[in-house]
Amino acid sequence: MSNNLDVKxxxxxxxAQKAPDASIEQLTRGQQLADKLANHVGxxxxxxxxxxILAGWVGMNLTPGVPHWxxxxxxxxxxxxxxxxxxxxxxxxxxxxxxDSLLINQA
Numbered sequence: 001m002s003n004n005l006d007v008k009x010x011x012x013x014x015x016a017q018k019a020p021d022a023s024i025e026q027l028t029r030g031q032q033l034a035d036k037l038a039n040h041v042g043x044x045x046x047x048x049x050x051x052x053i054l055a056g057w058v059g060m061n062l063t064p065g066v067p068h069w070x071x072x073x074x075x076x077x078x079x080x081x082x083x084x085x086x087x088x089x090x091x092x093x094x095x096x097x098x099x100d101s102l103l104i105n106q107a
Contacts, residue, residue: 027098030094031094031095031098033091034091034092034094034095034098035095035098037088037091037092037095038091038092038095038096041088041092042092054077057070057074057077058074058077061074
């Protein structure tokens with residue numbers, strides 16, 4: 001069974017290597033934006049920046065003597081993350097669907 005899985009993994013790697021790199025001229029503006037956003041959101045830089053903003057937001061709102069704009073349980077922060085997720089998820093999915101369709105067409 002392990003040998004069968006190794007063969008399938010090798011075949012999938014070959015398909016991925018054969019996939020054409022879609023030139024920027026062939027992509028629509030929306031596809032280019034989706035790819036850029038997916039690359040940005042899937043990076044360590046984004047994760048670290050988002051974690052820093054989150055820690056700063058919570059820290060500032062829990063620090064005594066500092067005006068609090070979003071008291072615990074941080075409803076405004078929840079709203080901000082909900083809006084960000086509502087737009088980020090579909091755009092990342094569009095980028096993945098484009099990549100999948102390129103791989104399927106190549107196979």
